[in-house]
Amino acid sequence: xxxxxxxxxxxxxxxxxxxxxxxxxxxxxxxxxxxxxxxxxxxxxxxxxxxxxxxxxxxxxxxxxxxxxxxxxxxxxxxxxxxxxxxxxxxxxxxxxxxxxxxxxxxxxxxxxxxxxxxxxxxxxxxxxxxxxxxxxxxxxxxxxxxxxxxxxxxxxxxxxxxxxxxxxxxxxxxxxxxxxxxxxxxxxxxxxxxxxxxxxxxxxxxxxxxxxxxxxxxxxxxxxxxxxxxxxxxxxxxxxxxxxxxxxxxxxxxxxxxxxxxxxxxxxxxxxxxxxxxxxxxxxxxxxxxxxxxxxxxxxxxxxxxxxxxxxxxxxxxxxxxxxxxxxxxxxxxxxxxxxxxxxxxxxxxxxxxxxxxxxxxxxxxxxxxxxxxxxxxxxxxxxxxxxxxxxxxxxxxxxxxxxx
Numbered sequence: 112x113x114x115x116x117x118x119x120x121x122x123x124x125x126x127x128x129x130x131x132x133x134x135x136x137x138x139x140x141x142x143x144x145x146x147x148x149x150x151x152x153x154x155x156x157x158x159x160x161x162x163x164x165x166x167x168x169x170x171x172x173x174x175x176x177x178x179x180x181x182x183x184x185x186x187x188x189x190x191x192x193x194x195x196x197x198x199x200x201x202x203x204x205x206x207x208x209x210x211x212x213x214x215x216x217x218x219x220x221x222x223x224x225x226x227x228x229x230x231x232x233x234x235x236x237x238x239x240x241x242x243x244x245x246x247x248x249x250x251x252x253x254x255x256x257x258x259x260x261x262x263x264x265x266x267x268x269x270x271x272x273x274x275x276x277x278x279x280x281x282x283x284x285x286x287x288x289x290x291x292x293x294x295x296x297x298x299x300x301x302x303x304x305x306x307x308x309x310x311x312x313x314x315x316x317x318x319x320x321x322x323x324x325x326x327x328x329x330x331x332x333x334x335x336x337x338x339x340x341x342x343x344x345x346x347x348x349x350x351x352x353x354x355x356x357x358x359x360x361x362x363x364x365x366x367x368x369x370x371x372x373x374x375x376x377x378x379x380x381x382x383x384x385x386x387x388x389x390x391x392x393x394x395x396x397x398x399x400x401x402x403x404x405x406x407x408x409x410x411x412x413x414x415x416x417x418x419x420x421x422x423x424x425x426x427x428x429x430x431x432x433x434x435x436x437x438x439x440x441x442x443x444x445x446x447x448x449x450x451x452x453x454x455x456x457x458x459x460x461x462x463x464x465x466x467x468x469x470x471x472x473x474x475x476x477x478x479x480x481x482x483x484x485x486x487x488x489x490x491x492x493x494x495x496x497x498x499x500x501x502x503x504x505x506x507x508x509x510x511x512x513x514x515x516x517x
Contacts, residue, residue, distance in 0.1 A: 122149025123476040127303070129211040130155060130202075131186060132226075134162040136285055137243050137257070137319065138215035139182045140292035145211070145299070146185030147469045147478045153494060154183065154485065155202065158190040158515035161487040173460030180458065181466055183484035189495075190488030190515040193224050197513045204498060206231050206238065211299055215243040218253050228314045235312070239302040242316040243295050252320070262287035262319035267341075271330055274345045287323035294322040347406075352398040353377065356435060357410050359418035366409075367431035371395065380428035381412060381421065458483040486517035 127150040131142040139154075139162065146152040156162055164179040171177045189205075192198040203226070206212065212231060214221055221227040221242075228240040242248060245257030255261070263269045263281045273280040298315040306312055329349050330341040347355035351369035368377040371394070378386045386392050386408070391401040398405055413421055418434060425432040436444065447453060454468050461483075469478060491514050495505050508514045 121476050122479055123473055124148040124150040127151070127210045128208055129153070129213065130206060130209045132212065132214035132216070132221075133243065134215070135164055135167075136182060136259075136288040137291045137295070138213055139164070140289060141241075141243065141295045141299075142186065142213050143182050143184055144292070144296055144469055145213075147481075148473075149476070149479050150211070152186040153205070153490075154186045154188050155193070156188055156190050156487055158192050158488065158512065161188075161190065165487065171461055171464070173458075173462075175458065175461050177464075180461065180464060180484045184456065184466060184481050185479060186482075186485055187490035187494060188485035188488055188517075190491050190517075192513050193226060195511075195513050197508065197511065199225050201495070201498070201508075201513070202226055203231070203234055205494070207235050208498075209235065209238060210303070211239045211241065213241045213243065213295065213299070215257065217256060218242075218244055218248045232312065237306060237310065238312040239299055239306065240312070240314050241295050241299050241302075242314070243291055244316070244318045246320045247318040248316055257319050259285040259288045259319060262323045266320060266323040267327060267330065268323055271327075271341050271343050271349075273343045275343050277343070279343075286326075287319040290326060291317050291319045291322040294325070347402065350399075351395055352402045352405060353409055355406070357406070357413050359413045359416060359421055361417045363435045364413075364418040364422060365433045365435060366425065369395075369431075373430050374398070376428045377425070377430045380424045380430055381409075383412060454481050456481050456483045459486070488514070488516040491516040 124145060127145070129142055129145050129150045129152045131138070131152050131154040133139050133142060134156075142152050142154070154162070162179060162183070164182070165176050167176050167178045169177045171180075191201060193202055206226070228238075228242075231238050231240060243257070244253070245255050245262065246252035260281050263272075263286065264279075266287070268286065269279045269281055272282055294317040295315070298317060302313050302315050333339055333341045333349065341349065345355065346365070347353075348369065353374070354367050354369045356363045356365055366377065368374045374392075374395075375387050378384050390397070392398050392405060422432055422434060434440075441447065442453060452468055453465050455463060455465055457463050464483075466481070468481075472478070492505055495508075495514070496502075500508075505514070509516065
C-alpha cells in the first residue's frame with residue numbers, strides 16, 4: 112500500500128469544524144490529530160500573546176518556537192479577545208458553525224468567559240464540548256493546575272519509574288499530557304459517532320491525572336490482587352524475565368524473552384542452553400524469583416561481544432530485541448524513513464523543517480497534506496470573512512483590540 116497525503120473529501124473528518132481553545136501540549140496535540148484527519152481546526156488565541164508555547168524553546172529561525180510548530184500543524188489561527196464582549200459575541204457566532212470545541216483551561220474559567228458548555232449548547236445543541244484539565248471538573252483536586260510532572264507523581268507513575276533505591280524520576284516524555292490528548296481524541300470521536308445516532312452533542316472530559324492513572328494496569332493488578340505496592344524496576348518487566356536492558360561489550364541493548372518459548376530460543380542464541388535446565392530458571396515464576404542472579408549471569412556473558420553481534424544472533428533465533436537508540440539514531444533510522452514517520456514542511460518564516468506524522472495510517476481516508484502551524488492571527492480576516500463580516504467591521508474590531516492579525 113502507498114501512503115498518500117492528498118487532501119480530499121475522503122478524509123475521515125472532512126467537513127468537521129473544531130474550535131481549539133487550548134495551549135501548551137495536551138490540548139494542541141489532540142486538536143492537531145483532528146486536523147491531520149481532515150477537520151477544519153480553528154485555533155482561537157489571545158491577540159498579541161497567543162498560545163504560551165510561542166515562547167517556549169527550542170527557538171529556531173525567525174524567532175519561532177519549534178515546540179509550537181511540532182503540535183499545531185493543520186490549523187488556522189484566529190486572534191480573538193474572549194474577555195471583550197464583542198470578542199465573546201463573535202465566538203458564539205463562530206460556535207454555531209462548529210462540531211467540536213476543545214479547551215484546557217482550569218475548571219470554571221470558560222464559565223467566567225461565558226463560553227462554557229451550557230452557553231454553547233444553547234446556540235448549538237449538536238456541539239461536542241471537550242475539556243482537558245489537570246484533575247477533572249469535580250473532586251477535591253479539581254482546582255489544581257494541569258502539569259505533567261505533578262500528574263506523573265500523584266498517579267504513582269513516578270514511583271515505578273527509575274532504579275530501585277534511587278531518587279524518583281519522571282518518564283522521559285510528557286506521558287500524561289500525551290495520553291490525555293489521545294484519551295480526549297477517542298472521546299471526541301466516540302461522541303461524533305454517537306451524534307450520528309442521537310442527533311445530539313454532549314460534554315466530554317478527561318484529565319492528565321485520570322488518563323495517566325488509566326495506563327497503570329499491571330501496577331493496579333499487582334496492588335488489587337496481592338496488596339503489594341509496586342516499586343521501580345529500572346528497565347525490567349513487572350511480570351516476566353528476562354525482559355529488560357542488558358549491557359553488552361559496547362552499549363546497552365534490550366531483550367524481550369517474556370514467554371517460555373522465547374526464553375529457550377534466547378538461551379540457544381547466546382549459546383547457554385544449560386540455563387534452560389537450571390532449576391532456578393526453568394519457568395517464568397522461577398526466573399522472576401531469581402531475577403537478580405539471572406540478570407548478573409546474562410549481563411556477564413553478553414559483555415563478551417558487542418551489542419550488534421548479539422542483536423544479530425537474537426534476531427536470527429527469533430528473540431525480540433533491539434538497540435537503545437538516541438533520538439539522533441531513532442529519527443534517522445531507515446525504518447523511520449521507510450514508514451514515512453518524518454515529514455518535511457515549509458513555514459513562511461522558518462523555511463523548511465521536519466515534524467513527526469501521526470502514529471496511524473488510514474489507507475482509505477488518508478491524512479491531509481500537512482500545513483505548517485499558523486502565525487498568530489494569520490487567518491483572522493479569512494475566518495471572520497467566512498462568518499459574514501464586512502471589511503469595515505473587521506477593521507473596527509482590529510482598531511478596538513478585539514482581534515489581531517499577523
